[in-house]
Amino acid sequence: MSSTTHGTTPYYFVPGPSAYPVMAATGLFFVILGAGQWINGHQWGAWSLLLGMVGWLATLFVWFRTAIGESESGQYGHKIDLSFRWSMSWFIFSEVMFFGAFFTALWWTRTHSLPALGSLDNALLWPDFKAVWPSIAAGATGSPADIVEPFQTVGPFWLPTINTALLLSSGATLTIAHHALRAGHRAQTIRFMWLTVLLGVLFLGVQGYEYHHLYTDLNLKLSSGAYGSTFFMLTGFHGLHVFIGMLMLLFITLRLQKGHFTPERHFGFEGAAWYWHFVDVVWLGLYMLVYWL
Template identity: 50%
Template sequence: MTEKTEKYYVPEQSKLPFIGSVGLFLTVFGAGNYIQDSTDLVNNPNSWGFYVMLAGIAVLVYMLSTWWSATIRESMGGLYSNQMDRSFRYGMLWFITSEVMFFAAFFGALFYIRVFVVPWLGGDGNNAMTHAILYPEFLAQWPLTTTPSGETTQAMGAWGLPAINTAILLTSSWTLTIAHHALIDKNRPTLILFTSITAVLGIIFMGLQMWEYQHAYEELGLTLGSGIYGSTFFMLTGFHGLHVTIGTIYLIILSIRCAKGHFTPENHFAYEAGAWYWHFVDVVWLFLFVFVYAI
C-alpha cells in the first residue's frame, strides 16, 4: 500500500450523491406503494411498487459500487492523509449516532404503545368510559393477538428462531473481533478466514429471518395488517434486517479486500468502520430480542 500523503485530498465534483438520492427516493416510494397495495407481500409480487423498489435498489447498488471503487482506488493510491483518516472516523461516528437515534425512535414508539396506549384503551384507571366507548372488546395485554377486525394472530416465540439468530449474531461479533486482532497482528490467513466466517454468519441470519417471516405470514397469521403488534414487529425487525444485509455486503467486500492485501496494521480504517457497524447491529438485535420477543 502506498504511504499516506501530507496533503488533504479534496475529490472532484461527483454526480453520485444525486444518483444516490434518486435511488433512495425510488426505493422508498416503491416500497411504500408496494405495501399499500396489499399487506400480503408473499402472494402479491406483481404490484407496480415492487418494480419501482427494485429499480431504486439497482440505482443504489450502482451508486455504492462506483463510490466504493473510487474510494478504494484513492486510498490505495496514497491520496489520503492522516487528517482525511480523522474525517472518516468522525463521519462514521456521527453516522452510527444517527442510526442510534433512528432505532431509538422505533423503540420509543414501542414503549409508548405498551406503557401508555394499551392500558389507556383497556380502561386503566380513569379511562373506563374511553374503553367502553372506543373499544369495549379490547383486552389490555401484550402482544396484541386480536386485531381490530376481530382476526386472531399468534406472537412469535422468543426461544425458537429468534434465539438461534441471537446466538448467530453474538458468534459473529466474536469471529469479527478475532479477525480484527489478526489484522493488527499481521496474521493474514486468520484475518481472511474469520472475516469470511462473519460474512457467512450474516447470510445465515438473513436466511433464517426470511424463514421466520414466511412462518409468521403463512402459519401464525402475523402480517403487516395484523394491527399495531404486527406493524411494530415488522417495522423493528425489518429495518434491523436491512442493516444486517448492508453489513453483510460490507463484510463480503472486506473479505475480498483482505484477500488482496489492502489493509495494514497502521492503515485499516475501512475495516475498523465495518467492525463498528457490525457490532452496533448486534447490540440493536439484543435490544430487539429482549423487548420484541422475550417480554
Template identity: 55%
Template sequence: MAHAEGGGYYVPEYSYWPFVASIGLLAMGTGAGGFLQGLDWGGYVLGLGTAIMLVVFFGWFGSVIREGLSGLYSDQVDISFRWGMIWFIFSEVMFFGAFFGALFYARLLSVPWLSGEDPATSKFLWDSVVLSWPTAGPGMTDLEFRPMGPWPLPTINTIILLTSGVTLTIAHHALKAGERGKLVAGMWATVALGTAFILLQGYEYYEAWTHLNLQLDTGIYGSTFFMLTGFHGAHVIMGTIMLVVITLRCMRGHFSADNHFGFEGVAWYWHFVDVVWLGLFIFVYIL
C-alpha cells in the first residue's frame, strides 16, 4: 500500500455510507431495546439493523482499502488513522470502565449498605435484609442460582486469548521481516483461537442458563455478569471478523514491512480485548 507524495490530506468524494450506517445503528438500538423488553418485533428489527451494518462495513471499509491501495493516502493521513484508532480504543476503555464501575459499586457499596454494615443507613434503604456477594439483590433471596467459577471454561478461555496475543505478535514480526508464510500461518492461528473462545463462551452461557440458573434477570449479579462478559464476547466476535479480513489481505500482499497500519490497528484492538478479559477474569470469576 503506497503513500501519496507530500503531506496533504486526501479528500474523498461524497459518500452515502455514513447515512446508511446511521439507519443501521438506529435499527439495531431500537431492535435491541424491543428484544430486551420481550416485544415480538424486537428481534426482527435488530436483525435488520445488523444486516445493514454488515453491508456498511463491507462497502465502506472496501472503499478505504481501495483508496489505500491506489496510493491516495499521505503520511499525514496515516497519522490521522493512528490517532483515530487510539481515540476509538480509548472510548472502548471508557465503555468497559462504566460496566466495571457498576460492578464495583454493587459489590463494594450497595451490598454492604443494604446488608446493615451501617445501621443508620440500611434501615432507610432496605430494613432487615442480609446480603453477600454474589447476590440476586433484595427481594430475590429465594432465587437459587450458582455463580460462575473460574474453572474450567473461563480459565481455558483465558489461556486461549493469551495464546492468541502471542500468535498475533509472531505474525506481526513476520510481516516486518518479510516472512509471508509465517505471517499467514500466525494470522490463521489467531483466527482459530478467537473462534474457539467464542464457541467456548457460547457453551459457558448454555451451562449458566440451563444448569446454574444464572440468567440475565438473576438480579444484580446476573445483569453485571452477562453485560460484562456479553459485551466482551461481542468485541471478540468483531475482532475475529477483523482478523479474518486482515488475514485475507495479508494473503493478497496488501501490506509491506514499512506500511501496514491496517494490520496494526486490528492488532491494537485485539490486544485491548485481551487486556479487558484479564480484568474480567479476575474481578468477575475469581474475586
C-alpha cells in the first residue's frame, strides 16, 4: 500500500500484513530454548537449536528478498530511506552499548575489583593476594585451591597487529568502493568490495589461528580467571560481528553484480558500510585496551 505524491516514487510505503515477524520470533525462540537446554546437558536441545536456526535464517532470507524486491521496484521513497537510516543508527547504538558493557567490565575489574581484593579488609577472603593485572603476572599469588590453571598473557605482536592492519585496510577499500559507486563506476566498486570481503576473511583466519595458539601454547582459555573471560568475551564477540559484517558486505557485493543500487539510491550499501566501520572502531579499542594495556 502506498501513496504517490511526487512523480512515480511513493511518498510513503505501508507493507501489507506479513507473517515474517512471527516466523522469525518463533525461530529465535527455539534457538534460545535449544541453546539453554543443550548447555545444561539435554541432547534434544541441539536439535531445537539447529531447527530454530534453520527456520530463522530461512525466514530472514525470504523477508530480505521481499524487501529487496520492493526497493528495486521503486516502492521505497524518501520516507522509507529515512526510516532505514534511523533504524540502522539505533541498531549500531545498541551495539555500542553492548560492547560498552564488556569494556566497562574490564575497566571495573582492573580499577575497582582488583584494588579492593588487595586491600587489608579482604585479607581473609584471599590471603597474600597481590593486586596486579593479570592475576597470573609475576609476583602474583596463585588462585585459591588452584582453580585457575597457569597461563601466559598475549601481547600486541604480531597477530593482533596484523589483524589491525587488515581491518584498517578493509575500511579504506570499502570507502574507495563507496566513492566509486557514487561516481557511477560499478566495476571498480565491485572490485574493491571483493577486496574488502577478502580482508574480512583473512582477519577471521588470523583470529582463528591466534585462538589455537592461545589455547595450545599459552594455555589461555575462557576459564583463565578475569583476564581470560574478558579477553575471549571481547575478542570473541567482536569476531562474531566481523563475520556478520563480512556476510553483509558479501551480499551487497552480489547485489552490485546483479545491477542493484545507483549513485543516488544505495542505502543498503551504506548501512553495511556503517556497520563495518563500527566494527573497525571497536577493534581499535580492543587493540589498545586488551592487547596493549
